[in-house]
Amino acid sequence: MVLKVAERGRVSPFIVMDVMRSANERAKKGAHVLHLEVGQPGTGAPAGVLAAAKSAIESDRLGYTDALGVADLRQRIARHYAGTYGIDVDPERIVATTGSSGAFVLAFLSAFDAGDRVALASPGYPAYRNILEAVGVEVVSLEVGADSNFQPTPEILDRAGAAIDGLIVASPSNPTGTMVSRDELEALVRYCADRDIRFVSDEIYHGITYGSPAETALAFTADAVVVNSFSKYFSMTGWRLGWMVVPPDLTRPVECLAQNLFISPPTLSQIAAVAAFDCKDELDGHVNRYGRNRALLLEALPKAGFSRLASADGAFYFYADVGDMTNDSHAFCRRMLAATDVAATPGVDFDPGRGHQFVRFSFSGATDEIAEAAARLHDWLA
Ligand SMILES: Cc1ncc(COP(=O)(O)O)c(C=O)c1O
Numbered sequence: 001m002v003l004k005v006a007e008r009g010r011v012s013p014f015i016v017m018d019v020m021r022s023a024n025e026r027a028k029k030g031a032h033v034l035h036l037e038v039g040q041p042g043t044g045a046p047a048g049v050l051a052a053a054k055s056a057i058e059s060d061r062l063g064y065t066d067a068l069g070v071a072d073l074r075q076r077i078a079r080h081y082a083g084t085y086g087i088d089v090d091p092e093r094i095v096a097t098t099g100s101s102g103a104f105v106l107a108f109l110s111a112f113d114a115g116d117r118v119a120l121a122s123p124g125y126p127a128y129r130n131i132l133e134a135v136g137v138e139v140v141s142l143e144v145g146a147d148s149n150f151q152p153t154p155e156i157l158d159r160a161g162a163a164i165d166g167l168i169v170a171s172p173s174n175p176t177g178t179m180v181s182r183d184e185l186e187a188l189v190r191y192c193a194d195r196d197i198r199f200v201s202d203e204i205y206h207g208i209t210y211g212s213p214a215e216t217a218l219a220f221t222a223d224a225v226v227v228n229s230f231s232k233y234f235s236m237t238g239w240r241l242g243w244m245v246v247p248p249d250l251t252r253p254v255e256c257l258a259q260n261l262f263i264s265p266p267t268l269s270q271i272a273a274v275a276a277f278d279c280k281d282e283l284d285g286h287v288n289r290y291g292r293n294r295a296l297l298l299e300a301l302p303k304a305g306f307s308r309l310a311s312a313d314g315a316f317y318f319y320a321d322v323g324d325m326t327n328d329s330h331a332f333c334r335r336m337l338a339a340t341d342v343a344a345t346p347g348v349d350f351d352p353g354r355g356h357q358f359v360r361f362s363f364s365g366a367t368d369e370i371a372e373a374a375a376r377l378h379d380w381l382a
Pocket residue numbers: 039098099100101102125170173174202204228229230231237241242
């Protein structure tokens with residue numbers, strides 16, 4: 001018997017997960033592995049969230065919720081837009097999702113048809129490409145580099161050739177941590193508005209910035225799909241909760257898709273997450289630590305031999321050009337793990353074309369571990 005396996009499922013693996021598995025196997029055998037491969041806070045959820053979760057568990061009322069999320073959470077997220085960006089957002093346009101990953105599935109299914117063309121920066125977060133390809137959307141890779149701060153520009157879009165139906169922008173970005181300025185964001189939004197291109201703004205690293213705060217695409221348009229999450233700034237990766245702000249024309253399609261695909265996002269997480277917005281001191285403390293880790297690596301990585309780093313103005317990553325050391329970043333990361341027990345992610349995850357010359361280091365962990373990793377890398381390459 002030869003049963004068919006759908007083409008749709010033949011997407012690339014998320015290589016960082018494979019790296020994590022090898023790193024964990026070494027750790028299980030007793031090695032002191034330093035995890036600079038994982039893109040998640042080393043901290044747990046803030047205390048206020050834990051307290052809210054405990055009382056929600058005791059109430060034992062964790063049934064399904066409205067597919068778009070509980071009203072309290074949607075209203076609290078709307079207040080967050082007023083407080084953080086000075087923007088009024090109707091809670092009816094806010095959709096709680098199963099992580100931002102769930103938001104991307106809903107966004108892409110509701111906004112694009114199979115055969116549409118959606119542009120995104122390469123290097124970029126690999127799941128955009130893989131989810132789009134799984135649903136039959138053609139991915140238009142915008143090869144960006146240090147000259148445009150690893151972000152798309154209207155000129156780069158002009159050079160992309162045939163018309164596109166969508167553009168995904170992440171500022172701060174994963175894997176580079178680079179950001180678009182307020183003016184650059186506005187220019188990209190206008191470019192899309194003038195050409196009926198759906199703008200998708202991944203704002204998951206908002207709150208984790210080291211200079212100017214990040215601007216939301218909602219400052220310039222109500223037509224964008226804005227995606228955010230409790231995973232990064234709010235330090236709640238495993239709670240699997242994110243949200244979207246959707247334009248009025250997509251609200252009902254997103255609702256129908258969400259009802260059928262997910263019924264509702266995790267109820268416990270939704271109830272507890274309302275408290276996350278009042279835990280700013282604790283969460284800003286994490287951002288201060290990322291800032292210290294960043295400063296440490298900014299000094300130590302060039303001394304160890306990694307001198308070509310993207311300007312990480314946000315998120316918690318350094319994307320290092322290692323083209324002078326290797327032409328195979330996957331093998332390089334494997335050798336690095338074997339020799340130093342420092343795990344990092346090969347750039348091929350983020351840029352299939354040129355990522356073989358790049359490595360991503362995450363500095364979301366504990367500062368002493370980041371310092372130890374820098375010392376081990378220095379000794380390895382000395
Ligand atoms: C840019 C970006 N978007 C989205 C996600 C997905 O996060 P989650 O599904 O946990 O919200 C990640 C995770 O690393 C990311 O880096």
